[in-house]
Amino acid sequence: MTATLTPRSAAPAVPARPAAAPRPGTRLLALPEVRRAGAATALFLLALPFQLAGAPAWTWGPLYALAYATGGWEPGREGLKALKDRTLDVDLLMVVAALGAASIGQVMDGALLIVIFATSGALEALATARTADSVRGLLDLAPATATRIGPDGTEQTVAVEELTVGDIILVRPGERVGADGRVLDGSSEVDQASITGEPLPAVKEPGDEVFAGTLNGTGALRVRVERDASDSVIARIVRMVEEASGTKAPTQLFIEKVEQRYSLGMVAATLAVFGVPLALGEDFAEALLRAMTFMIVASPCAVVLATMPPLLSAVANAGRHGVLVKSAVVMERLGQVDAVALDKTGTLTEGTPRVIDVRPLPACGLDENGLLMLSAAAEHPSEHPLARAVVDAAHARRLELPAARDFASAPGVGVKAVVDGRTVEVGAPARLLDEPDEPDDPDGTVVALTEELEKEGRTAVLVVVDGAPAAVLGIADRLRPDAAATVTALTALTGTAPILLTGDNPRAAARLAAEAGVGDVRAGLLPQDKMSAVKELEGAGRKVMVVGDGVNDAPALAAAHIGVAMGGAGSDLALETADAVIVRDELAAVPTTVALSRRARKLVVQNLVIAGVFIAGLVLWDLLGTLPLPLGVAGHEGSTVLVGLNGLRMLRDAAWKRAATDGAG
Structure with a gap:
């Protein structure tokens, strides 16, 4: 694992109104940690073929030396700074182990340690930078x-x-x-x-x-x-994202405690392995060789590869199937989820209003197609989302739309136009009926239809033709086809049914939730309310996964154990704040990714057992007997290769298919 994990709360402060910055991808690739890791890896890969081919040492030795310097200089310097503060961390220990390996001829082994460490540090730097970018992007929503x-x-x-x-x-x-x-x-x-x-x-x-x-x-x-x-609400969202991101820092504190104890234990053990035999009269060179062998076989290369390949392979596998998981740490945390909170609009639903019902009035004399044609023709010049829904419904039925004349739009009321010589008005029922010179609803038919549609969670739109009410349209967001199956799968995986957190009105939320199979519905929520609901679950000991797509979901995404954003309609902030993004906008990929994470975690446990057995066996052999250095290196490298290959099993498409089966219940 990485030597020092930078908590997301340590992201640099975001200016109130940032100046123009380089493109995010370019800026992230320019991070010093990324450049160092890339250079160290390139040098290592350049030297390795020469060494394996039996070329003279002068062809590959300088390349390895440059890899040591490029990837190990910064952690070594930081480790020495920590040492001045009487703190010993794994950064310095791993650099010393790498140098120790080189001192007894195992240059490649030490270089591998350096490369792994540099790469891990780069991943942490990228995660921190992305958090800062997410908050910076939110500030751009408010006008200057x-x-x-x-x-x-x-x-x-x-x-x-x-x-x-x-x-x-x-x-x-x-x-x-x-x-x-x-x-x-x-x-x-x-x-x-x-x-x-x-x-x-x-x-x-x-x-x-x-x-x-x-x-x-x-x-x-x-x-x-x-x-x-x-x-303002926007400013408060910024603060909530920053604060919620910082709530994940206790994990970092735990890692630092383990790191300190391990470092002290390794140093003490290495000194003892060298000093005790030397004091008992053993030859200096033999004592040093035993100590260096101990440092090599006890180094956590196999432990590092026990953890990272399964998780990184799972990340790559998920990426091939349209799910961007932003780090190996996120992939591991996905498997810990035991509660799920879902947004409605754009997550459970498609996020686009559609005409669901066309209710002609008995006296209008027009069928559904005729009403839709007139309504869509009148709405065609409008940019309102409801107008687009009506036009899309007409196009779906392959209706030819005549040109509209004398188009007029009144905010909050609706539109009016002349279509085929008929005056057509489309808008809010209450507003149109209240307009001067408009007919009343003497028998209450329009009011009854409007109330019926609104009880079903629809938005009612009245169509008036030549001054007489002609129809009421029911418009609503449509549930994703895989929403119900996803809810069922998440319930099976976590043991509890998901909850719905939405800013939409309670009736629309209740209707969609019933169709999807969600029982716990919390509607009419502002961003801080969503975050409070997540914190309430987290406070009860649950590890919550939030799935959302909008800016209003960002605080909840950041506060959750895991935040997942829908990539199709997702806002920039949601995509940046979330730990994972469903790029292809397939909701069913959420439970599949959770199941994939759990499979990867099982492989991690297997690898840790393998690595632990090898390390313990080799260390005991070195302490209780005489472990030949070549055999020690072979055992150490053999265990490293074994756990690495085992972890790479998660790259296969079969792993995703098995996870999809697990995720489907």
């Missing part, structure tokens, strides 16, 4: 400036950090809201999926609350600021 309205009505563009509670800001159509506040004047529809996860824009009128970073629709709003920029 806002339009402040002065007491005399003048407009001034100011930095959002300059806004204070009580200021009035103007949010024009298509702009992002600059601060958390309450609408004073105006009406619009605001896309606040980044905060609540709701798939449809929310109508905002005087008295309604709006959040910084949410996207305004077609209307203009005047908003009174109610929170400073540092206390």
Whole structure:
């Protein structure tokens, strides 16, 4: 394992408004740890063929020496610094072991230790950098400036950090809201999926609350600021991501304790193996050889390879099948999960509104196709998600859409257009019926249909043709085809049914949960509520896996034992904050990856037993008898190769297929 694991809480502080930075991939590859690991590995691989081919030492010796210097200089320097503070860690011990191996002619063995250590350090550096990037990406959601309205009505563009509670800001159509506040004047529809996860824009009128970073629709709003920029929902999400990431640090504390004890034990044992025989009269060279042999056979090469190949092979296997697991540590933790929390929109569902019901009214004289054709033609010029759903439904039925004339859109109400000489209006039932010069609903048919659809978790849309109500459309997000099977599989794997955490309304959440087989539903949640629910489960001793896709899921993803993001519709922050990403957007891959992790963990246990038996046997032989150095090296390297090959079994496609079978219950 790596010598020193950098906790994610140690990520560098993120500036309030970062300047333009290099592309993330380029910046991560430029990390010093990554460059050192890459150089050390390249030098090792370049030297190895020369040595195995029996070439003279001068052809491969300098390459190994450079690998030692490149990969071992920094951990050695840090180890010496720790030694000054009276702390002995595995960094320094492994560098000494590598040098000890070289001093008795086992140059390749020592170089392998250096390469493994450098590579592990690079993985930890990448994980830390990705955490910082995730928080930095969230800051970009909030606009840098806002339009402040002065007491005399003048407009001034100011930095959002300059806004204070009580200021009035103007949010024009298509702009992002600059601060958390309450609408004073105006009406619009605001896309606040980044905060609540709701798939449809929310109508905002005087008295309604709006959040910084949410996207305004077609209307203009005047908003009174109610929170400073540092206390906005977006800013609080940033802090929660950082704090939740830091809650994983206790594992690091445990590792450091084990590392210190192991280091002290190894140093003491090596000195004893050298000093005791020497004091009893053994030849100096023989005592030194015995001590060096002890250091070689007791070195944790086999232990390192016992752990990493199965996990890294499982990571590679998952990657081939559309699941990005960000580190071997994450792969190991996936197998520990015993509780699952699922987001709704974009996770259990496809995240795209669709027309589910078409309910013609008896007096309209049109069938479903005729109504859809008129509705879709009227909605075609609109960019509203509900309009796209209606148009998509018409296209799915291969309906030809005539051109619409005199198109008009009213935020929060709907659209109006002339189609084939008929005046068609499509919009919210309550708003259309309340509009002046519109017909009433004397027999209550529209109201009854609307209530029926809303009880089923649908969004009701009224179609009015030539001034008379013609139909009510039911629009809803659709459950993923594999959602129910995934819920069943996760229940079988963890022993408990998943819970649903969503910012959507309770009726829509309850309907989708019932279809998916989820019993515990928690709806109407803001980001901090989701995180609190996860912390509640974690506080009860559960190891929680959160599966989500939106910015509003980021705090919960970071707080969980494992966070998994859906890659298809996932926000940048969710993808960066999560420990694993379902790249192909297949929900069924979640239980399969958990099952794959458990298989990899079983191989780790097997390998640790093999490594432990070899190390213990060789150490006892060296202490109680005379272990020839070549035999000691052969035993040590043989065990290393054995556990390495055993771990590589996880690379085979058969391993994924078996995991899929396990994940399916």
